[in-house]
Amino acid sequence: MTVSRVINNTGNIREETRERVLDAIEKLNYHPNSMARGLNNNRIHSIGVATSLSSSHILVASSPFFHGLLNGIESSLMKHQSDLVISTRRGHKGTSDYFRLFYERKVDGIILISTYLDSSDVEEMLANNIPCVVIGTRTDSDRIVCIDSDNFQAGKEITERLIEKGHRKIGFIRVSEQNSNVEERYRGFGEAMKAHGLEPGEEHVFSVRMEEEEEAGRRVMKAVAAMADPPTAVIASNDFLAIGMIREAQRLGIPIPGELSVVGFDAMETGRVIQPSLYSMRQPLGEMGFLAAETLMRLIEDPHDAGSSRIFPMEPVPGDSMAPPK
Amino acid sequence: MTVSRVINNTGNIREETRERVLDAIEKLNYHPNSMARGLNNNRIHSIGVATSLSSSHILVASSPFFHGLLNGIESSLMKHQSDLVISTRRGHKGTSDYFRLFYERKVDGIILISTYLDSSDVEEMLANNIPCVVIGTRTDSDRIVCIDSDNFQAGKEITERLIEKGHRKIGFIRVSEQNSNVEERYRGFGEAMKAHGLEPGEEHVFSVRMEEEEEAGRRVMKAVAAMADPPTAVIASNDFLAIGMIREAQRLGIPIPGELSVVGFDAMETGRVIQPSLYSMRQPLGEMGFLAAETLMRLIEDPHDAGSSRIFPMEPVPGDSMAPPK
């Protein structure tokens, strides 16, 4: 007990005793057992991060998005002296399988990174009664805190930039998976077009499978190149696709932005390096991750705190891949 | 106890009882507490990954390197039904601070990712008697398993490619931090030069701080551009530096590889996208991570297993940034 008091700096300890204890700890190379601690006082000082972003490998798949968020999450955890348990496990078919890991590990709270949330996920989160913050999508339930960026506004804004430049025939690449980010971006696109009395040509709206990433972009580029009446600009719903398009255009000898403007979302590093550099919209991922973790910490500390959702605006990241149409 | 038996599928259980237990588990939304489990049987089924790669943020800093390894580590863990605890914590001045976290969490084993290992780290690892595998560097101790790639061979090989192309004046960018990868690459460079009767010009060997990454590459490019007797090729000790050089060369209007060949190491994604694409050497990171985790699992299962170190060869990743000198 005295050792416990020394370690946790609680209660009254005579200075000499403290030193003796610390000496012994040093000598014995003692480390407190955080499992026993957690078992005892129900606080393990770690949180779980789950993602249902499509694709098999949790850390790798989701690269730019996941990475930026994790950076922000980390900063917050460091502040709160908590750790991160990242799951990797057991078939992991979907979200709830990740959750199971966290229930077993008894993490203090969960951050769910997901661009799509179905109602069973929501129910499960509520039922399990564990503090939880969602990043990357929104729900109707006011009992779940969501941190997201304003994909609708971003889609609208980037479309408006193109229209300002004089584009009328603007294409859009959607993805076939359920993905609220992409859906919102597309909705913003439609809204901006309508506001300017434009309508997207049916054959100018593409739908691809998200996992194909760059390859899908290349395919769209080929399709555009073969069109009798091609769009003068294409909005790719993410930078992978946009980069695929640009690289394929290079291969085909189609000048970008001369012949076609291409823009994307998420401001990936490769978009900065490619020629022409990619015009994109950035989500403030670091801030989002940080806020999510801070909020989660508050929920953990105080079960009565309801937390509050927050939508971050996205910012344009200028690049040379956008120009007026010929 | 019966519940325990059902969950762990041990002992004899009547079918009807098993069903009743499973029903109750379902109904009560029960999840076994892995802390209590770990406390009891000293196996928590998770491993720690520590990195002393320079820079503040563990996950972000080390991007391409760390990322690739983690991918491989993950595949193995999935196979073995173990989890990953990634630390984020407490000032984390150096390696041993990360270790402390793992001692407290009582992980089953540790993978240390580090390009530099000092003897106190080694001593600590041995003293604490916890299964441990090191990736990214080597030690003399045969009691520590090391998984590394052959940076010496890679440095030698890429230098030889340049010499084959006709280069005689070849520069090299080193980093000032202690980093066995870079040191080995440089040693390979020196060896290849010597083998061909060449000697690197003193002013053609640069030393930069690793954290500066791209910016440092840009600075080197400026320096090269201002030289009376510039090298005809520069080997950057990593792709960040090489990409900085290429981008600065673009800005300065210096044709690459026409005026100067630039090559790097690690085959980052941005190197594939940049124009000209970057000639680089790839470490088989996924394989390395996978093997490290597999080995660690063996060490954990069987304390008598000594494991065995392994050095992977690095492979050239061709790119357009290398050409014969003018």
Add this chain to the structure above:
DNA sequence: CATCAAAATGTTAACGCAAACATTTTGATC
């Protein structure tokens, strides 16, 4: 239907810690 081994289930204890409560020590005061 008594017997008995196998099958099924139950009980106890220990893992390491810290909350709650209990006891001892200290040293200031009269």
Add this chain to the structure above:
DNA sequence: GATCAAAATGTTTGCGTTAACATTTTGATG
């Protein structure tokens, strides 16, 4: 040096699990 509150230290207990051991139930056999 007796008194007493504060300071310091000690004891017991329970957190949830499972190994080890104990007991009860089952059903096949003579």
